[in-house]
Amino acid sequence: MKTVQDLCTHKQKKKMDPKIVKVIGQLVDVMLRNLTVPKYVDPGTPMIKVRIGNVVIPNTLIDMGVIIKVMTIERKEKLSIKGLRPTPTVLQMADCSVVKPKEINPTNNPYDFPIVGRNEASKRIIPIAALNSYKTRWTIKARDTKKGQLHHFNNAREDGKVFSFDLVDFDGDEIRVTCFNVIAKEFYDRIDIGRVFITSKERLKPTQNNFNHLNNEWEFILESNSEVEFCLEDNSLIPEQIFHLTRISEIENMKSISMVDIIGVVLSIDPPNIIFKRDATRIKKINIQLKDMSTCMVELTMWGGFCNKEGQKLQEMCNLGTFPILAIEAAQIVILVENLLEQLP
The missing domain is CATH 2.40.50.140 (Nucleic acid-binding proteins)
Structure with a gap:
């Protein structure tokens, strides 16, 4: 990929033997089925036209290792920078979180920089199948497919309340969430079958097979610091119900x-x-x-x-x-x- 990048851009301080360029160029032509790759000036116009089968993508950015400089809103106000404009740009960070800049430099030059607020990375939503004991933070987006009754229990340690509900995500994977005592009382009326939730900060524990029939080795325990939010956007692609039928x-x-x-x-x-x-x-x-x-x-x-x-x-x-x-x-x-x-x- 580095070789293709070098062939697609003119480097100002790097010289290559013309014979080597010719040989490498022939190899690249074979790899790309004799498609000629035009050269572009770095960093003025790093856009090329790419064809994948019968699909033509006219404006494809060549990644030349350019560093995107980001400025916080607090720093912008401290420097009294004016004349910025809104932007539809969305940045995806190294940890897969997403940041939506508030503003950007209005000029079209290499020194453009987005303006973002602190801690504005959106929650990283992961599939239920990706949960494991090594993850310390996660966010799940899933639909409630089943809600149990609120039961009272008593044992040698305490008298309390408990109920559980099942969640299914976009991939059709399921996990059970259990609430005890004060948490059970707080969330029982808030959890509705069919609604989609975005949840995080639950406690992950191995499944108790005596009480849980789902095909998942993990289950959630909702705690006082857990977060449960209703998701109001279109979630029609998340299954309404999952059945594993037996004759x-x-x-x-x-x-x-x-x-x-x-x-x-x-x-x-x-x-x-x-x-x-x-x-x-x-x-x-x-x-x-x-x-x-x-x-x-x-x-x-x-x-x-x-x-x-x-x-x-x-x-x-x-x-x-x-x-x-x-x-x-x-x-x-x-x-x-x-x-x-x-x-x-």
């Missing part, structure tokens, strides 16, 4: 308490039942018979709140003689006398 015929060969995603036709719905839990509280449940393309059937049990909204809607559709298609995420397999699939409350 019903494969369930009988899977271990009990495994988590699966399934989809099937609702054949029938049993009337709702009220049962008593171990702590003497009452909870509603309904049983649904599902059948998929494998021609196998399974019984799905819905608990609690699912019986009211989703269960009632399914019941109304079945009463009208239709057979709705139902997709379930993170259903837990329970092996009894016959295959029984339960969606946990």
Whole structure:
């Protein structure tokens, strides 16, 4: 690349043997399929026309190692520099962060310099798949696809509250975020399914497979210094939902308490039942018979709140003689006398 750069620019203080230039030029012609590369004066017009296949890019900048001089707003005000103009220029820094200059020198000479504010680098958004224990800072942009209920717990150390929600990013990778106690109370009403968030400063920890079915070795713990912002721009390219579907015929060969995603036709719905839990509280449940393309059937049990909204809607559709298609995420397999699939409350 250095050789191509030298051939494309006239260096004022560097002389090369004409014979060497001729040989190298022939090699470059072979590399570029006999395309003749015009020479340009450095640093006056470092722009060339490039053809990639059938695409022609008329104004391509040759990187000649030019240093961009940046001045802060504070220094500009201290020097009382006037006559600057706004600029659409965007600078990408070495750490991939982006800076949008406020102003720039209005003249078109090599001494132009952008004016930027301190700490104006935008947050570097990384994919969920790039998270690891060696990273100390990150920013994730993802959509909430699932929100758990706010649960109360008590153990030898404390009584508290906990809830979790799942995020999916542009690449379709997922991660679970868990909130405890004060943080759970603060964020429970702020997290809505379907909304896109930009989050940072969470605590990264290994996944607890007993409570997390996502295909990710890491999960987030939201803490008091964590940042969660709503993203209002167009995010239509981020998936709304991710399913890793399992055929019903494969369930009988899977271990009990495994988590699966399934989809099937609702054949029938049993009337709702009220049962008593171990702590003497009452909870509603309904049983649904599902059948998929494998021609196998399974019984799905819905608990609690699912019986009211989703269960009632399914019941109304079945009463009208239709057979709705139902997709379930993170259903837990329970092996009894016959295959029984339960969606946990």
